[in-house]
Amino acid sequence: MNQKSAPQVVTPTHYFTVLLSADRSGAHRAREHVRRQLLDWGAPCDHDAVAHVVAELAANAVLHGRVPGRDFRLRLKLYGDGGPLRVEVTDARGDRLPRAGDGAAGDAESGRGLLIVEAYAERWGVEEAPAGGKTVWAEVATDREEL
Template identity: 65%
Template sequence: MSQKSPTQAPPLARHFAVQLSATRRGARLARLLTERQLDAWGEPYDEAAQVVAELASNAVRHGRVPGRDFRLRLTLRAGRTLRVEVTDARGDRVPRVPDPVAEDAEGGRGLRIVAAYADHWGVTAAPAGAKTVWAEVALGAAEGPPDRGRS
């Protein structure tokens, strides 16, 4: 009698979550951890890392409350859609895409970048007066080159 190994179906979703300090260093770490996690999952990461960088930067700059961290959650669905969620402590400061900014302005482009890379994005209330800013990013065609999006 021969033994056959059971066919393993790919997981319906993969998850990664981490709590980070609401500092510039924490925002940089959010991007690096996203790149490493998506690489470990065998997925391209450039666009998703850019979205995470912008959302984490906004959490640190506009959503920071002294003594409270922010949370990054990544959920990769079977359809190769990545949901990025960044939860910060300031539920009273809801982000919006600003009016066009001057070419030499130092800020005001972050949510435009998120909107450009994400298929959908939005804001939901989170417990304890916090908020979650989320974005969904399609990670590309399954037949794409294996090194697509990698630096």
């Protein structure tokens, strides 16, 4: 008899989440929270790279995902044994999906943020979130040998 094993569920070894106001101060606090959390965890990743990713995702949530009276959520998930650090930013505007390079042509003053995310992250994407929102996520390598 051939038995299938149950799919392995990978859970983070460290988890952090916080709601932040969808304004410039919230985006700034997102970067502060991330730096502090990575230090507390002793996370084996490039903290500056993660700060850049968070800065871009939080700025996008404030600029493009803001709905008056609604906050945005920052989540960090650190997976042990060489797994990635996953950064998630959830905002209220699921109707405005990001694409890398939007507006980045020529001498545009905006639209380059996701190019920065692509430069630092192993991969990134967008998922639907509750109440019509979206979650933009990015995974950053934690293997010190790659740093």
